[in-house]
Amino acid sequence: xxxxxxxxxxxxLADVEQARQRVIDRIGMPWWYWWGLAGCWVGLGVLxxxxxxxxxxxxxxxxxxxxxxxxxxxxLGGRQQTGEVRVRRDVAGRRSALLVIAFLVxxxxxxxxxxxxxxxxxAGHPATGASILVAVVIVLGGPQVMxxxxxxxxxxxxx
Amino acid sequence: MSGPRFDELIHPATRLxxxxxxxxxxxxxxxxVRDHLRLSxxxxxxxxxxxxxxxxxxxxxPLSERRRRVRARLTPLGRERFQGHxxxxxxxxxxxxxxxx
Numbered sequence: 001x002x003x004x005x006x007x008x009x010x011x012x013l014a015d016v017e018q019a020r021q022r023v024i025d026r027i028g029m030p031w032w033y034w035w036g037l038a039g040c041w042v043g044l045g046v047l048x049x050x051x052x053x054x055x056x057x058x059x060x061x062x063x064x065x066x067x068x069x070x071x072x073x074x075x076l077g078g079r080q081q082t083g084e085v086r087v088r089r090d091v092a093g094r095r096s097a098l099l100v101i102a103f104l105v106x107x108x109x110x111x112x113x114x115x116x117x118x119x120x121x122x123a124g125h126p127a128t129g130a131s132i133l134v135a136v137v138i139v140l141g142g143p144q145v146m147x148x149x150x151x152x153x154x155x156x157x158x159x
Numbered sequence: 160m161s162g163p164r165f166d167e168l169i170h171p172a173t174r175l176x177x178x179x180x181x182x183x184x185x186x187x188x189x190x191x192v193r194d195h196l197r198l199s200x201x202x203x204x205x206x207x208x209x210x211x212x213x214x215x216x217x218x219x220x221p222l223s224e225r226r227r228r229v230r231a232r233l234t235p236l237g238r239e240r241f242q243g244h245x246x247x248x249x250x251x252x253x254x255x256x257x258x259x260x
Binding site: 003004005006009010012013015016018019020022023024079083084085086087088091 | 165170172175176179180182183184185186187188190191195228245248249251252
């Protein structure tokens with residue numbers, strides 16, 4: 001049999017990388033995940049400032065947490081943004097889900113810090129203010145986290 | 160990781176692209192592969208049938224949202240052969256020894 005020459009082998013490898021990149025481009029989480037999360041964040045902030053009963057606030061937090069856990073089980077890490085393709089874990093990066101979790105944990109910390117700062121400043125609705133600030137960070141920052149995961153996957157593919 | 164092993168079945172451009180897409184995914188929908196490679200339904204079906212016959216690709220038909228979908232995934236054999244083929248292409252560029260599948 002005849003093997004391809006070097007130029008043909010290079011072209012074939014370029015095709016392989018291009019196809020891999022097409023799959024990497026599908027790493028992400030749907031827009032509704034970020035907007036939904038931001039909405040829930042603001043909702044909890046508003047409930048907190050509205051002075052509702054502690055049990056109601058706790059129940060709302062648990063419901064949001066349970067819904068998030070159920071939805072994110074499939075979405076976290078961005079391997080299956082749509083029903084079209086599921087990216088392999090070793091392609092998306094084994095730490096992609098951890099990166100999203102770290103982002104979410106930092107949002108909780110940011111909410112607490114912002115609420116304390118607003119409260120110390122005498123703001124009337126510190127939890128609402130802090131949650132709106134964090135909601136903006138979620139909507140703008142979430143897709144950026146996924147872009148960083150895609151860029152990391154592309155870098156590892158080339159390496 | 161497989162050693163360099165040139166595979167004539169995988170090497171044609173269309174089949175190599177299909178294998179490459181599937182190698183990066185756990186599974187891919189028929190429409191995803193078709194649209195990304197700009198193939199007709201019949202052309203993709205033919206190539207997938209060849210790869211399935213060789214045991215490189217598995218075709219699944221899960222029922223989703225009340226309509227039939229067709230998904231393709233690499234089999235362990237297909238993944239091994241694909242990795243061997245890519246290693247063979249790299250060896251060709253580097254001027255290393257090759258075997259043929």
